[in-house]
Amino acid sequence: MKTIKQLKSPFAFKAPKLSDDHKVERYFKSVPFYKPTELKEMKNLAKKLGVKELAVKDESSRFGINSFKGAGGLYAMGMCIAEKAGLDTDNLTYDDLMKPEVKEVAQKLTFYSATDGNHGRGIAWSASVLGTKAVIRMPKGSKQIRVEHIRKIQNTDVEITDKNYDNTVKEVEQMCQADPNGIMIQDTAWEGYEKIPGWIIKGYGLIVDEFLYQMEDKPTHIFLQAGVGSLAAGIVLGLEERMAPEELPVITVVEPETVACFYLSAEIGDGERHNLEGHTKTMMAGLNCQTPSIAAWPILRDSAKFYGTLSEDVDAQGMSVLAHPLADDPKVVSGESGAAGFAYIYEVLSNPELADKRKELGIDENSRIIVLSTEGDTDPDNYQEVVTDKRWLKD
The missing domain is CATH 3.40.50.1100 (Rossmann fold)
Structure with missing residues (x-):
């Protein structure tokens, strides 16, 4: 009804x-x-x-x-790479991110995210465009077709967990913390993790x-x-x-x-x-x-x-x-x-x-x-x- x-x-x-x-x-x-x-x-x-x-x-x-997810992902990921490379984030352009020395920084980074589908696809796509890598985890019950959409994108590691969405986010956060070159790029924010979600919102x-x-x-x-x-x-x-x-x-x-x-x-x-x-x-x-x-x-x-x-x-x-x-x-x-x-x-x-x-x-x-x-x-x-x-x- x-x-x-x-x-x-x-x-x-x-x-x-x-x-x-x-x-x-x-x-x-x-x-x-x-x-x-x-x-x-x-x-x-x-x-x-x-x-x-x-x-x-x-x-x-x-x-x-x-x-729609590419808009937030491409903007936030660009800002993350720019910050790591010491660029001016107030006046960032795509050409800045394509400079050889900036791409060299991007290649060393891995972006970690949890997703029900679209966010992860946007992050994986943004990583492929900007020359970096992505690790994506999806909650229990996620459709296999959504996994395959992400898996087809280069430089992406994607799996379904046995946890709900909130606990999948926690698992990904732990994975990211164990990687010295890892960056958490989530479209939800919590205490102490607000800048990157803010960039996604801004995008x-x-x-x-x-x-x-x-x-x-x-x-x-x-x-x-x-x-x-x-x-x-x-x-x-x-x-x-x-x-x-x-x-x-x-x-x-x-x-x-x-x-x-x-x-x-x-x-x-x-x-x-x-x-x-x-x-x-x-x-x-x-x-x-x-x-x-x-x-x-x-x-x-x-x-x-x-x-x-x-x-x-x-x-x-x-x-x-x-x-x-x-x-x-x-x-x-x-x-x-x-x-x-x-x-x-x-x-x-x-x-x-x-x-x-x-x-x-x-x-x-x-x-x-x-x-x-x-x-x-x-x-x-x-x-x-x-x-x-x-x-x-x-x-």
Whole structure:
């Protein structure tokens, strides 16, 4: 049975003190193979759902690795190498990283990371591009196809552990500590490990630069799926660096109903982050994270207006709607984690029984909504099974 939960944030909005330093834009514009991903306008669907604009930022083409993760990985890894080589990280360019003496430094390093799939693929790809090495470990239950995507990338050692995500992170941290040339590159942060996750978050601001330029007008609402929260935090920081507080869209953080650590933290409402115990499971593999990142939590806590959860059948419906567009709307191949933000708001807008949630969000005929499709068909077999299921084709 399709279920949606929605919680208004119990926390007061706190505008951060930020300056748009253009480091991220300058860095990526120096990368010779960089190009923006598409913003796909669902004009017919927007009209059907009674909103002014519904836009999907399709991250499946980001650097050819079928997800958004390359943006954070390439930026953070570049900053790590630059720091080791004694370069100026405030003005770093890709050409700086390609200098022989810098590549010599990179070749001696190994980057360690835990992943449910996309993050590890982004790190492995970034390592291959920058001439360094990667060691990737994945939690129990990870799909073999996700392992193979990573294993195909040169200079990468990847295995599945017998542990959940949080304990896999701890295992990788121990491996890294035993390597004198090892660097932990994780998209979650904890006490004493915040700088590199901060760079990853910063790198995702690139996505904001692109969609603000691509949209006809500023968005009024954005729905951001969260695992540990790094992408969502990066998008929020990117918006807050580029828009006045009164211009910011209504921000909703979306999670699977079975793994909703941000929702839990907001529900408890004491301002602290809270974790889920045990072995959690969801087909939205990239969102199967039990503890909010210490770097992401305060950003989202102080800026998000709502927290939402969705069941897997809601997510499946969203995947199918994007795969079978209305009239001449563009098709979006969006995987299980990739479709979560879209699936959530599609269910809210299309289900008459959820009119109260639509009203609470402040959505009307003038609303301009953007969501991120953060991955393509990273699990092709499951993707095909979902989007050909006749239950989701009835509309």
